[in-house]
Amino acid sequence: MNPLEKLFADLPRIPSMPRVVQDLIASLCKEDIDIGSLVAQVKQDQSLSARVLAMANSSAFGVSKKIGAIDQAVTLIGLTALRSLVIASGISKAFAKVEGLDMQVFWRQAMICAGVARQMGKHQGVNREFAYTAGLMHRIGLLLIHLASPAKAQQLSAPDTPSGLEFIELERSLLGLDHCEVGAELALRWNFPPEIQNALRWYVQPLNAEAGPLAAIVNLSEAVTHELLKGEEPEKISVLLDPAVLAKLSFSRADAEKRIEACVDLPESVEALM
Template identity: 50%
Template structure:
């Protein structure tokens, strides 16, 4: 039995997502998908609708008015972005509680990374919703590690305070012979996410690997920017730390990233003021 198989068998209750969310996942990347019919199903699920509207109001879509209904969200952000929000709400709602993890902080970090990734994805001429979804899920493997092995996860956390992805993965492999990137990619596979998103989760910590696709690089940049903001670093320091080879791979330049950091900081401050 492989370490991955052992981990999934050790999770007391494997997280699951609503059927309509699963159906929406299968339409990612399909420009001809009938999203209207699936949105109608979302409306019939009151719990899911409430979570989606919460996300629509907390995300930075530029509306000055509260989004009060799914149809309002469609008018404001469009069907493709709404699909992404439904998937995001389904993914986050799959984890009610995890030992040793503050889920509110976890999803705040994930959400900030996702918003930055969407914008970077557009600049890199990639599918912005793929970028958002991959960044939202980039640390989801940590949740499964904590669910399967809470005592070992506590030891891992004690050895890695700053959440640096390379160090974290190294510590995880020492203890478990796998890391959260591998676990997240496997969950994405089991949930039938597109191969590009699976690849992003697997390689975001090593985006210059020969197997890493462009979305892994976008997620790496968005996660690094988010951590810099959370650690209180100034914009220039965050931008200077972004790896040149990765920017070149994605055909991005440093001024692009400086603009992203400034926008993300303004959004972060705005969210804090209205919290």
């Protein structure tokens, strides 16, 4: 049994996806999904309904009076936002509690990264909903590592733990695998599209020959997210981005800065939904 098979065998259980999320994942390439059926499923989930109403009533939509009906909220926020919210809610609920991790911090960072990835994917020939989902899930393998090997996982959570390739090397030295491999395998088992599986597998190594453009987008998005959370300005953030990764996407720094500018309010808007 290789290390990846052993990790999944050691899991108390493999988290499952709610049916509504599975349906949405299957519909990511479609625009003609049954909105009525989706709204009906949302209404059956109190937590999800609350988040849909919170989004509709947020400052981003500038409504003059409070919206209290799910149907009205869905009409206002639109299919794209609804898909994102349902997918984010479903995936985060699958990992409601993981020992050793602050899940609110984890999902806040993930949701900001997802929003940045959608913006970074604009005009890059990628499915922007794939970009959102890959950004949301980019570190999900780390959750499985904590669930399967909590003692070893604690060594990955020290304040001086490295990042990027050094972090992957540390994971491999401890476990014989890394969170990118684990996340890609989970995406495979959850029947996510191959492009998302590839992005999760290679986002830390976006210049690898096997890495697709979505991996590069997630790589940049994670870097942008960290800087946004520190309150840095778009111009400074764009200068910090890896020029080789920008080149892979045919991004100029001006392109990157423009997309980052569109993301500066994400930390605040995500906070309102947590």
